[in-house]
Structures are given as structure tokens and as C-alpha cells.
Amino acid sequence: MKGLKLSRVLTYVGAVLMALWILVPIWLIAVSAFSTRQGIFDFPKALLPNPFSADTMSFFLGATNVLPSAGRSVVVAIITIVISSVIGAPAGYALARFNFRGRDVFRLVIVSTRAFPIVILSIPIAVAYIQLGINDNVFSLALMHCALALPFTVLVTSSVFAGVPRDLEEAAETLGCSPLQAFMRVVLPLALPGLAAATLFTFVLSWNEVFASVILTSRNRTLPALLVAQLDESPLNYKYAGGFFLLAPSMVFMLFIRKYLFTLWGRVSR
Amino acid sequence: MTTRRTNLTPYLLVAPALVFMAIFFAYPMVEAFGLAFRDNDTGALTLSYFQKMVSDVQFQPALTTTLLLIVILIPIQFAVALAMALLVNAKLKGASLFLYIYAIPLAVSELAAGIVWFNIFTNNGFLNSLLVQSGLIERPFLFLSYQNQGWLILAVVLAEAWRATSIIMVILVSGLQSIPSDYLEAAEVFGADQFRKITKVILPLLRPSLQVALILRTILAFQVFGVALAVAGTGISLLAGEAYKWYYTIRNPNVAAAYASVILILSIASTVVFLVGLRSKNGEAL
Amino acid sequence: MAEIQLNHIIKSYGKARATNDVSLTIKDKEFMVLLGPSGCGKTTLLRAIAGLEAIDSGTVTIGGRDVTNVPPRFRDIAMVFQSYAVFPHLTVWDNIAFGLRMKKLPDTEVKKRVEMSAEMLRITDYLQRFPAQLSGGQRQRVAVARALAMPSGVLLMGEPLSNLDALLRLDMRAELKKLLRDAGATTVYVTHDQVEALSLGDRIAVMKQGVILQCDSPLRVYDHPVDKFVGGFIGNPPMNFLRAAGLAAIGLIAPPGYDLVGIRAENLDSFTSPMSGALEASILVVEPLGSHNLITAKVGDEFIKVNTRAELMPEPGSKLWLKPMPDKVRWLK
Incomplete structure (x- = not known):
């Protein structure tokens, strides 16, 4: 009995250590982001902002281009969500509901493009955009982000739709619904939470994306692109505040998404 | 064959996605090779861009550092991810809180993760602060100087491990959850201890998940970019960073595309290696 | 009049034939049970009547109207599913009213029918609850109430009792028998449980590998099986x-x-x-x-x-x- 308790305690210790491995770096960037300009250069450093100050954050947010870039990031993410949902969700529904010829091939294509190197896609697309004269705008960048998000959207929506029993849809049809009505009245309301989580994932994907963003934009930067392009010349307080500003939404998003992590990634990975 | 759902419906639903992917996946993939191996003016096949890339002084270091990074990074990540997954699966009180915490980096951008670890490793960062305060060293050590390549790589490895282990953890946890508890109870009844349960039951049953995670992770590791740039700046060179440099700073898309095709070939090669090396009987991996 | 005629129904999945040239006439107000082991084609046949399954060849007529290419919503049927298929996002009331509203019946009529049907199934107390707050047996009642509320002449039931535990199944069987007799609809009932078939059906069609082996009254099927399969499948112990x-x-x-x-x-x-x-x-x-x-x-x-x-x-x-x-x-x- 005693041995059992000991192993329980050790398991907890392990779990807490792992949690600290994740949390301590986040804490430290928060400390830096909420120190004064002077505090950032203090050495040795304190583990609490001393004094606590919003100066660094407001300096960052007040810097030229930061807020417009952040706004652009949001716009790009929203366009990405809209396009990838409009294009991807029907395909996901088809995968979940229909047994059609070529279904397995289609699924394989989707699955194998899910980890497709963005580096490879970005450079030829950038060249093509310049030739077409559509480089450096939010819509073009969103299209590129869609390419990243689409395999993910298709697989996630397909697992979400597959989670709504076929019977419910058929029941609705025997009760007088057309296939479209059955979808709108029964499938969609039930799939909504899962679809919302998928949407958040797409948002995070686009909000975080660096390589394509910095390659495809020059004046109309998104926030990560702006930060990367200025990495060499930006002062420390700007950097830390920027890092924290990029990171903060992700912690909140994860709070909403975590329930779906496994229905999303579990099924996707198989 | 003429009742309600005609067979056309699924194809109509799938068509937009296929068209989109043809434009944004198939075209750039082919065009990457086109840019890399076709002369800009004449359109004739040429190796000149490729030669330019190979003879560049940064090519050799970029290739070796990328491979080195992967060789160090992947085992660390899998060890950590497996530990996390087993801890989450151990049905601790508060397991969902731990899961949330472990999953946070899943949503953290490469760039933010890089800055987070830059904050630790930089000259007047938290690591130096800790070492000086505890009296281990007298003055800050320049971890991120390009002269200390070993430390630079280690810092990038830690940052990337911190950021990208969550995804493996999630895949492994969902793999663990799909293992029927009967198997573990049976193993227990037949006298397996905790260690044997893990090595003899859990790991073999987890193989499909491990394979998927391995493939995903390796492909993504070939593209490490933002993390390295934020942590090490131009201190170390990686394949993706070189592609960026050639496109953006030097403004030579052809050499950049040559780098891109190298990454593509390495990704495909590693996928094949893992598929064949960890072959499962029914090919469930992909 | 809601006589159902199935003429030469063929449906294949790949190479396997789920129903192989099946013809069957179900008389108006008759209670027909389709009985057979899993994979015998009974469910395919039911879904063909409902219009949920596209058949390869043959025709389905309901009440003299050829509905072979008519979608389910225009077939004038009601159906109870094995999984109950009660909509989890709607209250019991809204579940029962769902089909009536789709048919655009006036509100007073909807209310009347919902209440009547809920009363028949004794679920009036649960009308404002969501399915998640109900037991399996109660959900099953909702599914039956939803079907009975529909003003349709044909009731299709796909193994409706098979998810209930044994005791509840016995109760529900007797109750269903009374309810369905009172409802007076033409009923097609699929089951693999021979006791259910014997107890409920006016006639039983015993199926095996996509064909109907025998279609007779329960006593006749029990007493005069046409072959070894029917005799062995019906009765406990088998013949x-x-x-x-x-x-x-x-x-x-x-x-x-x-x-x-x-x-x-x-x-x-x-x-x-x-x-x-x-x-x-x-x-x-x-x-x-x-x-x-x-x-x-x-x-x-x-x-x-x-x-x-x-x-x-x-x-x-x-x-x-x-x-x-x-x-x-x-x-x-």
C-alpha cells in the first residue's frame, strides 16, 4: 500500500515538473513584458516585474505599424476562416457521409498535405503573385493561409460531421426535410461546437504563421511578419512585448479548444 | 440508379477543395522545381541555380545544422511527449488541468516561442541571471553568440522542443485512450509490472500513433524558421532560413526555390524511411 | 389506403446483393414483420420503402403511387430508428412536433397531435426535457411518439426494441402491440428477434441472404416452416x-x-x-x-x-x- 502511495506521489511530482517546464518560460516572458524599460535591462533579474508596469506593452502597441499589423493579422485570419470553411467543410461532409469512388485517395491526399512544407509552397506562390500583381495584400496572403488550413479544416469537419449520427439526418428526412433542410436543422446545430473549435484552430494557425507572411507581404505586414522583419533592429522591450502579445491569445484559445483536442487530433491522426 | 442521392453530390462537395489544392499545392510544388531547375530567361533546364546554392558558403552548415537539429530534437521530444502522455493518462486528480497546460504550446507561434526562449538565453536573460546569482559563473555567458554554435543549437532545440512537443503529446494521448483498458488489466493479472506494461503492451499498441507523430514532426522540423530566427538571429543557418534569405534579402527566387526543393526531397525521403522502417501490417499510419 | 407493393427490388453493395429480386405486398393496415439474421437484407428493404436507400432496380409503390424515385419527405411515411434518432438539441416537445412543423400544420393542430401522442406513450411529464435527461426507454418512447404523431398511413420500424434491456423490451413489446393496433397504420417492422416477430406480426416475412423464404401468419410460419432454415430460426428451442x-x-x-x-x-x-x-x-x-x-x-x-x-x-x-x-x-x- 505504501509503495502504491509513493508511486502516486512521484507521478504527481513528474506531472508538476512537466507543467513547470511549460509554464515557467511563459511566466518569464510575461515578467519581461510587464517590466519597465529599465527593468528589462536590470541584472540580475527579479522573478516578478519590479515595478509592475504597462509601459513596455504600451510602447509596443504605440509603435508605428504595430496596431495596423495586428489588425491585418486578424483580417487575414478571418478571411482564412471564411474561405477554408466554405471550401473545406463541404469536402469534410462528403468524407463523413458519402462512400464515393476515390474517397480513400482524396483522404490520403488531404492527410499527406497536412504537413506540407510551407517553405516550398510560399516561394513559387510569391513569384506567381508578383507576376499577377496581387502580392502584398491581405486577401492574397489569406489564400495562402487557406492552403495551410484547408487539409486541417477538411479532416476536422469530417470528424465533426461523422460525430453526428447519420440516423438523425435520415430521421429528419423521413419527417419531411429535404437533405439541405436536414443539414441546416439537425446536423449544423449539433456540429456547431466542434466547428467553432475548428474555426479557432484555423485562427491560431493563421495568426501564428510567419514564413509565408513575411515572404508574401512587404508593406502590408501581418504582426508576425512585422516582428520577424524587424527582429535584428528592434529593441528588447519591443521584442518581449511583441512575443507576449503574440502568445497571449493562444492561452485563451486553448482554454476553449482543449475539449476538442482529441476529437480533432485523435481522429485526424488516424 | 436514380434515387435521391445521385452519386454526383459527393464530387460536387469535394470539387472546390480539389481545385483549390491543385492551385495552391500541386502548382507550387511543380513550380518549385521549375524555378530551381529552369533558366529564368531561356526556360531551358539548368543546374546553375542548384550549383549556386551548393557552392554558397552557408549551404553546408545549413544542411548539417538542420539534420543535427532533427537528430537531437526528435528523441527529446518523443521522450517528453511520452512522459506527458502517460502522466495525463495516469488518471491523476486535475489531469485535465495538466492536459491544458501541456497543450498550451500547441497554439503558440514559432516566433513567440523563439522570443520566449531568447528572453531566457540572452546575455542579460533569466538563465544568466540565475547562474550569476547562484555563483556558478561570475559574469553573463554569451550563450547566443555565433561563436558558441553548440549553445546556439541547444537553445534552438529547447525552444522548439518546448513549442512543438504538445502536438506529439496530443497524438500519443489519443492513441493511449484508444487502447482498451482490458489489455492493461490482463497484463496486470498475468504479472506485468508498470515498466513491462509500458514496454510490452502500451508501446507496441501505440506504434501507429508514434509513426504518425514521427512523420509529422520530422517534416515540420525541416521547416524550423521563426524559432531559430528569434533565438539565434543570423547566428546559425538552417535550410528554411536560407530559403528566406535568398528570396527576401538576396532577392534570388531561383536559389530560394532550390532550397525549397531540397527541403521537399528530404521531407519525402524521411517519410518513406519512417513508413518502411515502422511498417505496420495494415498500413493504418497515413 | 396505404398498401405497400415491392416489385423485384434489387440492391447490391459492391458484389454482394443485399436484396435479390424481392417482391412483397403489404396490405393496408397490415402489420408486417421482416425477420431474419443480420445481413439478410431486411433493413435494406425497410430503407428502400422509406426512400433512404437508392435501389438498383425494381419499384416501390405506396397506396398505389409509384414512389421509387420520390425522396423520403414526399412518401407520407413515419419511421422509428433502432438508435431512436431523437434529436439531442431539441426538447421532447420539439422532437415530436418536428415533422408536423415541417408539414406546416397549423399550430393548434401541432399542439393537439403532440399532446395526444405524448399521452399515448405516457411521456407528458417529460415534454420540456432534453433527450440527454431521459433514460434509454424514455427516449425510445419519444421516438415512437414522434412517428405516431405524423399523419401518415405507413409506419416503418427498424429494430426499435433491440437497444432496450430484456425486461423493458418485454413491457414495451406488449405496449407497442396495443398502440400500433389502435393507430391502424400499415406497419413494417424489422427485427432479428423471432419472439418479437411472432408476438407482433399479422404476417412474418422470413428473410435470408437477400430473399424472402416464407411469408405467412406467425402460427403458420411456426408450425409449417417451408425449410430447415425457417424452422431453425423460429422457435426456442429451434425445430x-x-x-x-x-x-x-x-x-x-x-x-x-x-x-x-x-x-x-x-x-x-x-x-x-x-x-x-x-x-x-x-x-x-x-x-x-x-x-x-x-x-x-x-x-x-x-x-x-x-x-x-x-x-x-x-x-x-x-x-x-x-x-x-x-x-x-x-x-x-
């Missing part, structure tokens, strides 16, 4: 089958062309001493079942199951003499 030749010794001569005899366990008189016209059997197992005993015995090299009076309690290994009731002997090919 005994013996080689016809072995019965010549006790004076039962098979008509020409028949080489098998089928006899049910309750249609054998058993004696503990030799008796003319009786087969000698050695007892293997005796199972006391309260009302009677079920004995497994061996006649020559063939096994046979016999029901005996509860008082008759022979030892395994002893002999028993079995005399078939002559009018209950069925000759089969």
Missing part, C-alpha cells in the same frame, strides 16, 4: 431435424422426394419405457426450466431437443422413448 429414413422404423414414411423431418420439442411425447412408435433416445442434458424441462438427447447419431413435464426428471445417461405427434411431423426437402 429438431432428423433424417427421414430413420423414422421408417416407427412407421413414419416420408413422401417421395422428402428426406428430412422437422418436429418441434413440444411435439414429442416422452416415455420412460419402450413404446411402439417411439424412438429410443439416450439423455445427455436435462435443463429444468420451471414450467417444463428441456432435455437434450441423442437418437442414433442425431441430437434432439424435447420438452417434458416438469415432474419428469430423468438422469443423464438414462433412456427415453420419444413419440412424435403424427399431425405435427413436417416433411422437408
Whole structure:
């Protein structure tokens, strides 16, 4: 009995250590982001902002281009969500509901493009955009982000739709619904939470994306692109505040998404 | 064959996605090779861009550092991810809180993760602060100087491990959850201890998940970019960073595309290696 | 009038034929049970009637109207699913009203029908609850209420009781029988449970591998199975089958062309001493079942199951003499 308790305690210790491995770096960037300009250069450093100050954050947010870039990031993410949902969700529904010829091939294509190197896609697309004269705008960048998000959207929506029993849809049809009505009245309301989580994932994907963003934009930067392009010349307080500003939404998003992590990634990975 | 759902419906639903992917996946993939191996003016096949890339002084270091990074990074990540997954699966009180915490980096951008670890490793960062305060060293050590390549790589490895282990953890946890508890109870009844349960039951049953995670992770590791740039700046060179440099700073898309095709070939090669090396009987991996 | 006619229905999945040229007429207000083991095509047939399954060839008519290419919503049917298919995002009330609203019935009519149907199924107290707050049995009642509320002449039921536990199933079976008789709709009921089929159906269509082997009244199917499969599938214990030749010794001569005899366990008189016209059997197992005993015995090299009076309690290994009731002997090919 005693041995059992000991192993329980050790398991907890392990779990807490792992949690600290994740949390301590986040804490430290928060400390830096909420120190004064002077505090950032203090050495040795304190583990609490001393004094606590919003100066660094407001300096960052007040810097030229930061807020417009952040706004652009949001716009790009929203366009990405809209396009990838409009294009991807029907395909996901088809995968979940229909047994059609070529279904397995289609699924394989989707699955194998899910980890497709963005580096490879970005450079030829950038060249093509310049030739077409559509480089450096939010819509073009969103299209590129869609390419990243689409395999993910298709697989996630397909697992979400597959989670709504076929019977419910058929029941609705025997009760007088057309296939479209059955979808709108029964499938969609039930799939909504899962679809919302998928949407958040797409948002995070686009909000975080660096390589394509910095390659495809020059004046109309998104926030990560702006930060990367200025990495060499930006002062420390700007950097830390920027890092924290990029990171903060992700912690909140994860709070909403975590329930779906496994229905999303579990099924996707198989 | 003429009742309600005609067979056309699924194809109509799938068509937009296929068209989109043809434009944004198939075209750039082919065009990457086109840019890399076709002369800009004449359109004739040429190796000149490729030669330019190979003879560049940064090519050799970029290739070796990328491979080195992967060789160090992947085992660390899998060890950590497996530990996390087993801890989450151990049905601790508060397991969902731990899961949330472990999953946070899943949503953290490469760039933010890089800055987070830059904050630790930089000259007047938290690591130096800790070492000086505890009296281990007298003055800050320049971890991120390009002269200390070993430390630079280690810092990038830690940052990337911190950021990208969550995804493996999630895949492994969902793999663990799909293992029927009967198997573990049976193993227990037949006298397996905790260690044997893990090595003899859990790991073999987890193989499909491990394979998927391995493939995903390796492909993504070939593209490490933002993390390295934020942590090490131009201190170390990686394949993706070189592609960026050639496109953006030097403004030579052809050499950049040559780098891109190298990454593509390495990704495909590693996928094949893992598929064949960890072959499962029914090919469930992909 | 809601007579259902199925004409030469063929449906294949890949190479396998789920239904192989099935024709069946279900009379107006008749209760037809489709019975068979899983994979026999009974569910495919039901879904073909509902319009949920596209058939390869053949026609379906309901009430004289060819509905082969008509989508489910225009077929004037109501259906109860095995999984109940109660909408989890709607209250019980809204579930029952769902179809009525789709048909754009006036609100007063919707209310009237919902309440009536809820009362019939005794779920009036749960009308404002969501399905997640109900037990399996209650959800099942909602599913039936939803179907009965529909003003349709055809009721389709796909294994509606199979997800209930045994006791509840028994109760619900009796209740369904009464409800459906009162409702007076043409009913097609799919099940793999022969007891359910016997207890509910006006007629039973026994299916195997995509064809209907026999379609008759329950008693007829039980008493006069057309072949070994039907006799073995219906009844508990299954009908005994013996080689016809072995019965010549006790004076039962098979008509020409028949080489098998089928006899049910309750249609054998058993004696503990030799008796003319009786087969000698050695007892293997005796199972006391309260009302009677079920004995497994061996006649020559063939096994046979016999029901005996509860008082008759022979030892395994002893002999028993079995005399078939002559009018209950069925000759089969």
C-alpha cells in the first residue's frame, strides 16, 4: 500500500515538473513584458516585474505599424476562416457521409498535405503573385493561409460531421426535410461546437504563421511578419512585448479548444 | 440508379477543395522545381541555380545544422511527449488541468516561442541571471553568440522542443485512450509490472500513433524558421532560413526555390524511411 | 389506403446483393414483420420503402403511387430508428412536433397531435426535457411518439426494441402491440428477434441472404416452416431435424422426394419405457426450466431437443422413448 502511495506521489511530482517546464518560460516572458524599460535591462533579474508596469506593452502597441499589423493579422485570419470553411467543410461532409469512388485517395491526399512544407509552397506562390500583381495584400496572403488550413479544416469537419449520427439526418428526412433542410436543422446545430473549435484552430494557425507572411507581404505586414522583419533592429522591450502579445491569445484559445483536442487530433491522426 | 442521392453530390462537395489544392499545392510544388531547375530567361533546364546554392558558403552548415537539429530534437521530444502522455493518462486528480497546460504550446507561434526562449538565453536573460546569482559563473555567458554554435543549437532545440512537443503529446494521448483498458488489466493479472506494461503492451499498441507523430514532426522540423530566427538571429543557418534569405534579402527566387526543393526531397525521403522502417501490417499510419 | 407493393427490388453493395429480386405486398393496415439474421437484407428493404436507400432496380409503390424515385419527405411515411434518432438539441416537445412543423400544420393542430401522442406513450411529464435527461426507454418512447404523431398511413420500424434491456423490451413489446393496433397504420417492422416477430406480426416475412423464404401468419410460419432454415430460426428451442429414413422404423414414411423431418420439442411425447412408435433416445442434458424441462438427447447419431413435464426428471445417461405427434411431423426437402 505504501509503495502504491509513493508511486502516486512521484507521478504527481513528474506531472508538476512537466507543467513547470511549460509554464515557467511563459511566466518569464510575461515578467519581461510587464517590466519597465529599465527593468528589462536590470541584472540580475527579479522573478516578478519590479515595478509592475504597462509601459513596455504600451510602447509596443504605440509603435508605428504595430496596431495596423495586428489588425491585418486578424483580417487575414478571418478571411482564412471564411474561405477554408466554405471550401473545406463541404469536402469534410462528403468524407463523413458519402462512400464515393476515390474517397480513400482524396483522404490520403488531404492527410499527406497536412504537413506540407510551407517553405516550398510560399516561394513559387510569391513569384506567381508578383507576376499577377496581387502580392502584398491581405486577401492574397489569406489564400495562402487557406492552403495551410484547408487539409486541417477538411479532416476536422469530417470528424465533426461523422460525430453526428447519420440516423438523425435520415430521421429528419423521413419527417419531411429535404437533405439541405436536414443539414441546416439537425446536423449544423449539433456540429456547431466542434466547428467553432475548428474555426479557432484555423485562427491560431493563421495568426501564428510567419514564413509565408513575411515572404508574401512587404508593406502590408501581418504582426508576425512585422516582428520577424524587424527582429535584428528592434529593441528588447519591443521584442518581449511583441512575443507576449503574440502568445497571449493562444492561452485563451486553448482554454476553449482543449475539449476538442482529441476529437480533432485523435481522429485526424488516424 | 436514380434515387435521391445521385452519386454526383459527393464530387460536387469535394470539387472546390480539389481545385483549390491543385492551385495552391500541386502548382507550387511543380513550380518549385521549375524555378530551381529552369533558366529564368531561356526556360531551358539548368543546374546553375542548384550549383549556386551548393557552392554558397552557408549551404553546408545549413544542411548539417538542420539534420543535427532533427537528430537531437526528435528523441527529446518523443521522450517528453511520452512522459506527458502517460502522466495525463495516469488518471491523476486535475489531469485535465495538466492536459491544458501541456497543450498550451500547441497554439503558440514559432516566433513567440523563439522570443520566449531568447528572453531566457540572452546575455542579460533569466538563465544568466540565475547562474550569476547562484555563483556558478561570475559574469553573463554569451550563450547566443555565433561563436558558441553548440549553445546556439541547444537553445534552438529547447525552444522548439518546448513549442512543438504538445502536438506529439496530443497524438500519443489519443492513441493511449484508444487502447482498451482490458489489455492493461490482463497484463496486470498475468504479472506485468508498470515498466513491462509500458514496454510490452502500451508501446507496441501505440506504434501507429508514434509513426504518425514521427512523420509529422520530422517534416515540420525541416521547416524550423521563426524559432531559430528569434533565438539565434543570423547566428546559425538552417535550410528554411536560407530559403528566406535568398528570396527576401538576396532577392534570388531561383536559389530560394532550390532550397525549397531540397527541403521537399528530404521531407519525402524521411517519410518513406519512417513508413518502411515502422511498417505496420495494415498500413493504418497515413 | 396505404398498401405497400415491392416489385423485384434489387440492391447490391459492391458484389454482394443485399436484396435479390424481392417482391412483397403489404396490405393496408397490415402489420408486417421482416425477420431474419443480420445481413439478410431486411433493413435494406425497410430503407428502400422509406426512400433512404437508392435501389438498383425494381419499384416501390405506396397506396398505389409509384414512389421509387420520390425522396423520403414526399412518401407520407413515419419511421422509428433502432438508435431512436431523437434529436439531442431539441426538447421532447420539439422532437415530436418536428415533422408536423415541417408539414406546416397549423399550430393548434401541432399542439393537439403532440399532446395526444405524448399521452399515448405516457411521456407528458417529460415534454420540456432534453433527450440527454431521459433514460434509454424514455427516449425510445419519444421516438415512437414522434412517428405516431405524423399523419401518415405507413409506419416503418427498424429494430426499435433491440437497444432496450430484456425486461423493458418485454413491457414495451406488449405496449407497442396495443398502440400500433389502435393507430391502424400499415406497419413494417424489422427485427432479428423471432419472439418479437411472432408476438407482433399479422404476417412474418422470413428473410435470408437477400430473399424472402416464407411469408405467412406467425402460427403458420411456426408450425409449417417451408425449410430447415425457417424452422431453425423460429422457435426456442429451434425445430429438431432428423433424417427421414430413420423414422421408417416407427412407421413414419416420408413422401417421395422428402428426406428430412422437422418436429418441434413440444411435439414429442416422452416415455420412460419402450413404446411402439417411439424412438429410443439416450439423455445427455436435462435443463429444468420451471414450467417444463428441456432435455437434450441423442437418437442414433442425431441430437434432439424435447420438452417434458416438469415432474419428469430423468438422469443423464438414462433412456427415453420419444413419440412424435403424427399431425405435427413436417416433411422437408
